[in-house]
Amino acid sequence: MNIFDIMGPVMVGPSSSHTAGAARIGLTARRLLGSQPVKADILLHGSFAATGAGHGTDRAIVAGLLGMRPDDAALPRALRIAEQEGMAVTIRAGQMRDAHPNTALLTLTDGGGRTLSVSASSLGGGRIRVNAIDGMEASFSGEYPTLIIRNEDRPGILSEITRVLYEHNANIATVQLYRDRRGGLAVTVIECDAPLPERPRAELAALDGVVRCTYLDMGED
Amino acid sequence: MSFVSVSALLAAAEREPLWQAVLDDDCRDRGVERSESLERMEALWRAMVRSAKEYDAARRSASGLSGGQGAKMAAAQSIGGPFLRDVIATALMVGEQNACMGRIVAAPTAGASGVMPAVLLPLRERDGLADETMVQCLYVAAGFGQIIAARASISGAEGGCQAEIGAASAMAAAALVHARGGTPQAMAAACAMALQNVMGLVCDPVAGLVEEPCVKRNVMGAVNALACADMALAGVASAIGCDEVIDAAAAVGRLMPASLRETGEGGLAATATARRIAESLGGERPGPAEG
Numbered sequence: 001m002n003i004f005d006i007m008g009p010v011m012v013g014p015s016s017s018h019t020a021g022a023a024r025i026g027l028t029a030r031r032l033l034g035s036q037p038v039k040a041d042i043l044l045h046g047s048f049a050a051t052g053a054g055h056g057t058d059r060a061i062v063a064g065l066l067g068m069r070p071d072d073a074a075l076p077r078a079l080r081i082a083e084q085e086g087m088a089v090t091i092r093a094g095q096m097r098d099a100h101p102n103t104a105l106l107t108l109t110d111g112g113g114r115t116l117s118v119s120a121s122s123l124g125g126g127r128i129r130v131n132a133i134d135g136m137e138a139s140f141s142g143e144y145p146t147l148i149i150r151n152e153d154r155p156g157i158l159s160e161i162t163r164v165l166y167e168h169n170a171n172i173a174t175v176q177l178y179r180d181r182r183g184g185l186a187v188t189v190i191e192c193d194a195p196l197p198e199r200p201r202a203e204l205a206a207l208d209g210v211v212r213c214t215y216l217d218m219g220e221d
Numbered sequence: 222m223s224f225v226s227v228s229a230l231l232a233a234a235e236r237e238p239l240w241q242a243v244l245d246d247d248c249r250d251r252g253v254e255r256s257e258s259l260e261r262m263e264a265l266w267r268a269m270v271r272s273a274k275e276y277d278a279a280r281r282s283a284s285g286l287s288g289g290q291g292a293k294m295a296a297a298q299s300i301g302g303p304f305l306r307d308v309i310a311t312a313l314m315v316g317e318q319n320a321c322m323g324r325i326v327a328a329p330t331a332g333a334s335g336v337m338p339a340v341l342l343p344l345r346e347r348d349g350l351a352d353e354t355m356v357q358c359l360y361v362a363a364g365f366g367q368i369i370a371a372r373a374s375i376s377g378a379e380g381g382c383q384a385e386i387g388a389a390s391a392m393a394a395a396a397l398v399h400a401r402g403g404t405p406q407a408m409a410a411a412c413a414m415a416l417q418n419v420m421g422l423v424c425d426p427v428a429g430l431v432e433e434p435c436v437k438r439n440v441m442g443a444v445n446a447l448a449c450a451d452m453a454l455a456g457v458a459s460a461i462g463c464d465e466v467i468d469a470a471a472a473v474g475r476l477m478p479a480s481l482r483e484t485g486e487g488g489l490a491a492t493a494t495a496r497r498i499a500e501s502l503g504g505e506r507p508g509p510a511e512g
Contacts, residue, residue, distance in 0.1 A: 003363035010268040013319030
């Protein structure tokens with residue numbers, strides 16, 4: 001924790017976990033989708049479901065999906081704004097197995113019909129963790145510039161990915177690898193120390209065996 | 222973060238002002254320039270001022286439990302005079318602002334966001350202190366808060382209300398000593414006394430919401446901070462050192478049953494009235510809700 005985890009963030013109340021963290025989950029999911037969703041199905045689990053309404057958890061997640069940060073004064077009006085902007089929102093309570101008490105599962109559809117599901121938890125103090133993307137396990141906070149690469153599960157692919165990063169002098173903070181089954185699809189999550197320019201991102205996306213390369217930089221507007 | 226103890230922070234404060242030791246440590250920790258750290262803290266100070274200024278007496282929380290009380294206090298008289306009235310009113314206003322989905326600065330949490338502005342804003346107003354001094358106060362508060370977070374907790378779900386309002390009160394007490402030109406030792410004493418005064422305070426939000434008694438506990442945190450800063454400045458010492466007080470609070474937090482740690486099941490939340498309120502809110506069932 002640094003001193004700005006103690007002092008701050010500036011946020012719309014009432015709860016850093018149920019409001020600020022929820023807004024951050026929405027904003028992270030929007031960035032992962034790459035555009036404003038036209039349809040959003042939001043499943044709230046645990047304490048998010050139990051006390052979410054009183055904490056504005058629903059509005060906060062939708063605000064994030066609209067591109068608002070946790071300190072946006074328009075956050076309480078997010079449901080109305082979503083309606084005006086033609087975002088079809090459904091919110092329901094549900095049970096998720098072995099999930100952190102403050103977890104939401106967001107199923108989003110963009111204007112081109114592409115869907116993305118993101119499961120994320122609010123850990124307290126406004127900090128969050130993404131648990132899964134499209135049902136595949138992952139674990140990252142969004143506090144670092146992050147690459148989420150969907151690739152074939154075959155030998156050598158990780159070294160090709162890290163070679164591209166090395167060639168562009170990008171320092172890796174953490175690496176995680178997940179797969180659904182042997183020889184199937186894998187998710188490689190790489191957190192970098194500094195923002196990653198367009199070129200290495202394009203090179204990674206063009207690598208043989210890489211299905212999709214998503215880049216998340218929460219500092220980038 | 223290099224300061225895991227108040228004694229280490231005090232040692233660093235022998236070479237430079239304590240607030241500056243916290244600033245320099247932040248620069249090393251995050252690899253940023255002084256100007257970048259200062260700008261960020263200045264923005265937090267401006268947001269803190271705004272959190273009180275944006276208060277709308279007509280606004281009510283979604284549950285209907287919060288709103289309008291700060292305005293009542295601001296229009297009333299305090300036994301302790303106009304300064305104390307302003308402290309109490311500001312704590313209520315920012316606490317309500319938070320409950321009503323207004324913008325606040327979590328310090329260290331949203332539920333305790335009223336404590337720091339409640340003591341700093343009226344003091345600046347009355348004594349005409351420079352914004353620069355107030356930003357220094359925030360560094361002092363953050364420095365002590367960081368040690369409380371590292372050695373104990375700043376989460377009600379982990380340590381009860383002593384971890385939220387208690388931490389905020391201890392941070393505010395140290396900051397007030399800085400504002401009044403006190404020594405680092407007096408800051409540590411104020412922090413220690415503020416935390417020991419609320420040792421064991423439980424987190425028992427009615428219906429699991431950050432409203433009742435949370436808003437009013439901000440008042441207690443602010444007034445406690447004032448009293449402890451005054452004592453420390455007068456030379457009143459804490460028999461138990463600050464690090465030991467923090468460790469004791471951590472131990473008490475671990476001993477606390479889950480029902481008294483933000484689950485909305487014990488304390489005030491377990492009263493018949495609180496249960497009726499929870500029921501009347503329909504979908505709102507008691508459950509953990511970190512401030």
